[in-house]
Structure formats: C-alpha cells, structure tokens
Amino acid sequence: MIPAKFGYRRAGSVEEALSNLSEHGDEAKLLAGGHSLVPLMKLRLATPSLLVDVGRLAELSYVRDTGDHVEVGALTCHRDLAASAVARTHVPVLAHVAGQVGDPQVRHRGTIGGSIAHGDPASDLPAAVLALGGTLVVRGPQGRREIPATEFFRGFLETAIAPDEMLTEVRVPKVPGGWSFQKLSRRAQDWAIVGVVAVADGSPRVSLVHMGSTPLRATTVEEALADGATLAEAASRAGEGLDPPSDINASAEFRRHLATVLVHRALVEATGAGV
Amino acid sequence: MKVRVTVNGAPYEHDLEPRLLLVHYLRDVLGLTGTNVGCDTSSCGACTILLNGDSVKSCTVLAVQADGAEVKTIEGMAGSGGMLHPIQEAFSEHHGLQCGFCTPGMVMAAASFLEEHPDPTEAEVREGLEGNLCRCTGYHNIVKAVLAAARSGELG
Amino acid sequence: MELTNQFVVDVPVEQAWCVLTDVERIAPCMPGAELQEVDGKEYRGVVKVKVGPITAQYKGKATFLEQDAATHRAVLRAEGRETRGQGNATAIITAILEPIREGTRVSVVTDLTVTGRATQFGRGVMADVSNKLVGQFVDCLELTVLAGPTADEDGPRTAEEPVDLLEVAVPSLLKRAAPLVAALAAIAITAMWLARRKSRQH
Numbered sequence: 001m002i003p004a005k006f007g008y009r010r011a012g013s014v015e016e017a018l019s020n021l022s023e024h025g026d027e028a029k030l031l032a033g034g035h036s037l038v039p040l041m042k043l044r045l046a047t048p049s050l051l052v053d054v055g056r057l058a059e060l061s062y063v064r065d066t067g068d069h070v071e072v073g074a075l076t077c078h079r080d081l082a083a084s085a086v087a088r089t090h091v092p093v094l095a096h097v098a099g100q101v102g103d104p105q106v107r108h109r110g111t112i113g114g115s116i117a118h119g120d121p122a123s124d125l126p127a128a129v130l131a132l133g134g135t136l137v138v139r140g141p142q143g144r145r146e147i148p149a150t151e152f153f154r155g156f157l158e159t160a161i162a163p164d165e166m167l168t169e170v171r172v173p174k175v176p177g178g179w180s181f182q183k184l185s186r187r188a189q190d191w192a193i194v195g196v197v198a199v200a201d202g203s204p205r206v207s208l209v210h211m212g213s214t215p216l217r218a219t220t221v222e223e224a225l226a227d228g229a230t231l232a233e234a235a236s237r238a239g240e241g242l243d244p245p246s247d248i249n250a251s252a253e254f255r256r257h258l259a260t261v262l263v264h265r266a267l268v269e270a271t272g273a274g275v
Numbered sequence: 276m277k278v279r280v281t282v283n284g285a286p287y288e289h290d291l292e293p294r295l296l297l298v299h300y301l302r303d304v305l306g307l308t309g310t311n312v313g314c315d316t317s318s319c320g321a322c323t324i325l326l327n328g329d330s331v332k333s334c335t336v337l338a339v340q341a342d343g344a345e346v347k348t349i350e351g352m353a354g355s356g357g358m359l360h361p362i363q364e365a366f367s368e369h370h371g372l373q374c375g376f377c378t379p380g381m382v383m384a385a386a387s388f389l390e391e392h393p394d395p396t397e398a399e400v401r402e403g404l405e406g407n408l409c410r411c412t413g414y415h416n417i418v419k420a421v422l423a424a425a426r427s428g429e430l431g
Numbered sequence: 432m433e434l435t436n437q438f439v440v441d442v443p444v445e446q447a448w449c450v451l452t453d454v455e456r457i458a459p460c461m462p463g464a465e466l467q468e469v470d471g472k473e474y475r476g477v478v479k480v481k482v483g484p485i486t487a488q489y490k491g492k493a494t495f496l497e498q499d500a501a502t503h504r505a506v507l508r509a510e511g512r513e514t515r516g517q518g519n520a521t522a523i524i525t526a527i528l529e530p531i532r533e534g535t536r537v538s539v540v541t542d543l544t545v546t547g548r549a550t551q552f553g554r555g556v557m558a559d560v561s562n563k564l565v566g567q568f569v570d571c572l573e574l575t576v577l578a579g580p581t582a583d584e585d586g587p588r589t590a591e592e593p594v595d596l597l598e599v600a601v602p603s604l605l606k607r608a609a610p611l612v613a614a615l616a617a618i619a620i621t622a623m624w625l626a627r628r629k630s631r632q633h
Contacts, residue, residue, distance in 0.1 A: 001315050002294060002296070002299075003294040004294070005292070005293075005294055006293055006294060007293065008276065008293035008337075008339055010342075031337075031340075034335060034336065034337065034340065035317065035335055038335050038336070038337065039316060039317055039335060041294075042296075042315070042316075042334075042335075051293065053339070053340065055340060079329075102406070103320070103405045103406030103407075104330060104384065104387065104388060104403060104405070104406050105317075105320060105323055105330045105331050105332045105384065105387075105406040106317065106332070106406065108326075108329040108330060108331050108387075109331055109335075109336070188402075188405035189318070189405050189406055
C-alpha cells in the first residue's frame with residue numbers, strides 16, 4: 001500500500017520543527033519512528049500534506065536521573081528505554097513496559113514521544129505514564145508547558161498537544177515500590193486486548209489499556225482500595241462505569257471481565273501480597 | 276528528493292518521492308528482491324532488513340528516512356565466493372525453512388537479535404523473533420537454527 | 432449499531448424545535464460540513480471529520496423521512512461513501528425533543544449500518560467521537576443561536592473546524608447543511624479504527 005503524496009522536510013532542531021508546524025497548521029505532522037503514522041498513511045486514513053521528520057534530533061533521546069524524577073526525551077526509542085540502566089533502576093515499570101511494546105523491530109524505531117502523542121488507548125506506554133503520575137513537556141510558539149498525564153489524553157487519538165506544538169519530554173517520578181504490568185493478547189506482538197499497569201506507591205495506582213477511548217485510571221478500584229477493600233474486592237469492580245470497545249478480539253463484556261482478572265493479578269504482584 | 280544510502284556496502288544515490296517505502300526502494304529501484312512484502316502492515320516481518328545494524332520492518336520505513344544510513348539486506352549476508360553466513364548455514368542445516376518466504380526476514384531479525392543477545396536461551400530466541408511470522412514450519416526448526424548459529428562460535 | 436446522544440438546551444421546547452429545524456440557522460454550528468446541492472428534498476454534500484491524524488471525508492445525501500411538529504420528532508435518513516474508498520455507511524437518525532424543567536432535552540438515536548472495512552470496528556470510539564461532535568455543536572448553539580436574537584452575529588465559534596462555515600456571504604443553500612451534516616458526521620466516524628485492529632502493534 002502506498003501513501004498519498006506529501007512533502008517532506010527534515011528538522012535540524014526543535015525550533016525548526018515548530019516553525020514548520022506553525023507555517024502549515026494541522027496539514028503538517030511530525031514524523032519520529034513512524035510506526036503509528038506510516039501505517040495510517042499507507043491505508044490513507046491519514047493524509048498530511050507535509051511530514052516534518054524529527055527522527056534525527058539526537059538531543060531529544062535521553063534518559064536522565066534528576067533526583068526525584070526520571071526525564072525521558074521524547075525521541076528515546078523503546079529499545080533504548082527498556083535497556084536504560086537509569087530507567088531500570090528508578091522506574092522499572094516504565095522500562096519493562098517499553099520492552100513489551102510490539103516486537104524488536106518496532107522497538108528499534110518506535111519512540112515514547114510518538115506513542116504518547118499518538119494517544120491510542122490500546123498503547124501500553126500512555127497507560128504506564130498515567131499510572132506513574134507522569135508529566136508531559138510540550139513546546140510551542142507560546143513557550144513550554146507541562147501537562148499532567150491525567151489531563152493529557154482527551155479522546156481517541158486526541159491529546160492536549162496543539163497543532164503547532166511538539167512533545168519534547170516525558171517526566172515520571174521515581175517510584176521505589178512494587179509494580180506490575182499485565183497484558184493479555186492472543187498472539188505475539190499483538191496489541192493488548194486488555195492491559196493493566198499497577199504501581200504500589202502508598203495506595204496503589206492502577207491504569208487500564210484498551211478499556212475506553214483513552215488510557216484510563218481505574219478510579220473505582222483505587223477508591224475501593226483506599227476505603228479498605230481487599231485486593232480481590234477492589235479488582236472485582238474494575239469494569240464498573242466503563243465502556244470498553246467490542247471488536248473482533250473481544251466483546252465489551254469480555255473486556256470488563258478481563259479487567260477484573262488482570263487488575264487482581266496486577267495488584268497481587270505490585271503489592272507483593274499472597275492474594 | 277535526493278537520498279543517499281549504502282546498501283550491502285555499496286553506495287547509492289537516487290532522487291526519490293518521499294512516499295516511497297524503503298522496501299519498495301530496495302526491491303524496485305535497486306532490484307534487491309530478496310526482501311519480501313508479506314502483510315504490508317508491519318506484522319509479519321518478511322520485510323525485515325538491518326538499518327544501521329538494527330532490524331526494522333522496511334514496509335513501515337520511508338526510503339527518505341534511510342538517507343545517510345547503512346542498510347543490510349539478505350543479499351548482503353553471504354560472504355565472498357557465495358559462502359553462507361553462519362545463520363544461513365544453520366537455517367539450511369536445521370531445516371529452518373519450507374517455502375522460504377519468511378526466511379530473509381527471519382535471518383535478518385535473527386542477525387540483529389543475536390547481536391544484542393549473543394548467548395540466548397530457547398525462550399529468549401522465541402521472544403526475540405516475535406516480530407516474524409512463519410506459516411509453514413511451526414517455528415521449531417527456526418529456533419533450533421538460531422540457537423545453533425549462536426552456539427557455533429562463528430558469529431563475529 | 433445504535434449510538435445515542437443527548438443534550439439539554441435552556442429554552443422551551445417550542446423554541447428549541449423551531450431553532451433545531453431551522454437548518455439555515457444552525458448549519459454554521461456543524462463542524463466540517465459543506466452542502467453542495469439541494470435536489471428537491473434531498474440534501475447532498477460533504478463532511479470532513481478529523482480524529483487525531485486521521486481525516487475522513489464522506490460524500491453523501493440525506494432526506495427527512497419525518498418531521499412532526501406536534502410530537503417534536505424528526506427522522507432523517509443519510510447515506511455516505513468515504514471518498515478514499517474506506518467504506519459506506521447508512522444511518523437512520525431519530526431526534527426527539529422533550530420539555531423538561533431546565534428547558535428542552537434533545538435525544539438523538541442513530542441506527543448505523545456500515546459495510547467494508549468498517550465492519551470490524553467497535554462502537555466505543557464512534558460513540559466517543561459522536562459525543563464530541565455533538566458537544567461542539569451544542570456549545571456553538573448555546574453561544575450563538577440560543578443565546579438570543581442579537582448574539583448570532585458575534586458569538587465565539589468552536590475552534591476546530593476543518594471547513595470554515597463562518598463566511599458572511601454564505602448562501603442560504605449552504606446553511607441548510609445541518610441535517611446532512613449531523614447524519615454524515617455520525618457516519619463519518621465509523622472508519623477511524625481501520626489501521627490498528629487490522630494490523631499488529633506499532
């Protein structure tokens with residue numbers, strides 16, 4: 001399949017990328033690894049008239065320890081994040097999730113910035129950043145803004161990034177406690193049918209993959225736990241109030257059931273409890 | 276636009292449309308038809324090549340993204356005089372192919388995997404090749420071949 | 432599949448009915464619509480919908496099957512084809528206005544049938560996008576048409592409109608786009624999940 005015609009520019013800096021976006025508005029799209037955008041373009045679902053390639057901006061590929069946070073440059077590819085000693089030591093759940101995205105070939109190209117800016121509820125990294133209580137750093141003509149993950153994902157493939165802005169960094173707090181990532185898929189390298197990220201930071205934080213039109217915090221579970229429910233009781237409420245999709249892999253009902261099972265497993269693993 | 280790529284050690288320069296996929300550049304412009312287009316949706320891995328040493332699915336990379344890079348395809352694996360690469364030798368020895376359609380991608384993915392994991396367990400090989408699908412073999416002999424290549428001591 | 436949307440406007444039901452069936456007045460509030468011709472009772476045009484990087488353009492037609500001022504019930508049938516071959520869709524849209532304490536509740540039920548690649552998609556995203564479009568429509572209505580007779584001219588508009596309907600010189604033909612747009616917007620969102628569910632993770 002062949003994409004529709006488009007113009008192509010390689011940006012040598014963030015400023016250059018931003019000025020291209022300002023010039024072309026929402027007819028321009030940033031290209032990093034391309035593993036979310038190029039497939040859409042091959043199917044001609046996305047037809048931007050200009051691609052601004054930021055994939056060579058090495059200054060945005062880093063994993064830094066800043067004391068109580070870890071800062072990850074938006075163009076850090078999943079393979080590098082998974083292998084990063086800083087990430088594995090201080091936010092192991094993030095490194096682990098990065099190592100579970102797709103397959104090795106995808107992880108050689110896909111970036112954390114690309115995954116988060118794409119805003120697919122079935123992606124793993126957005127849910128991980130949400131569970132970690134992370135912050136997204138976005139730059140635009142008006143300057144720099146920091147957006148909490150809880151306010152970042154607005155709808156299916158819609159995020160808080162404006163058409164003339166670029167995500168430059170993902171910042172997550174160091175979380176010393178237990179964690180768990182549960183991802184159920186029928187075949188290797190598939191999207192999660194349902195996924196769960198749990199972080200035991202005081203009262204556990206739980207986020208859900210593919211249970212709605214954005215990555216979601218499992219607030220009913222979190223509230224039940226804060227009210228003193230057992231892990232099993234809290235997990236049994238995972239599907240409440242949610243409207244998960246039905247597709248060829250699973251019905252909404254099955255997804256709701258899966259969420260309760262996977263949340264329970266995630267809570268057990270994250271808290272180190274027996275049951 | 277002008278794109279310069281080194282493929283299997285040889286430099287090339289062409290004027291290409293931005294929308295030309297890397298797999299189509301390799302097959303249709305350079306005539307290197309060893310790399311196959313399978314699913315065309317980044318699932319099957321038949322299009323796997325090495326881009327600056329890393330395995331990538333060339334059906335999901337634009338040729339312009341490879342500007343200035345080094346590409347290795349299956350045609351670049353054998354040594355001089357047609358001597359098979361140890362991975363190719365192992366696939367032959369251990370019957371790691373039947374129809375052969377997935378094989379170029381498997382070999383390239385295995386090459387990249389073994390570079391990052393020189394001494395893998397069987398489970399690690401299975402996971403390491405999850406980006407490549409095979410409809411014929413059921414994977415067992417592919418895994419045997421990759422393990423044999425790893426243990427052959429012949430990989431640089 | 433069935434999609435439901437509901438919104439409340441703070442005007443009495445008779446006024447709401449008059450406004451919502453006066454398509455010339457409400458057409459500028461529909462994001463992304465362009466009416467191209469009216470052939471008797473048939474409205475024909477194009478709707479552009481944007482969901483993140485995905486844009487879809489549906490070309491089609493719509494006709495009212497029912498418009499009952501006594502029961503405040505309108506039924507519209509719309510059919511559209513995505514211009515790049517992503518599929519067809521047909522929708523029967525039933526809108527009912529009921530008086531409530533706060534004003535009027537408008538309930539819209541869309542019975543959507545899709546063919547082609549769209550058949551593998553789930554309804555969750557479509558419901559979400561249709562809610563968003565309806566939300567934009569209602570916000571615009573409340574700021575302009577329903578805010579009072581003088582508010583029409585200079586009320587602020589919603590931000591993201593792939594097609595700009597706000598030009599002063601727009602002909603009345605163009606303004607009758609609203610029912611077509613509502614229908615085609617509901618249709619338009621069906622193709623949005625094509626890439627992901629068909630292929631593996633990226």
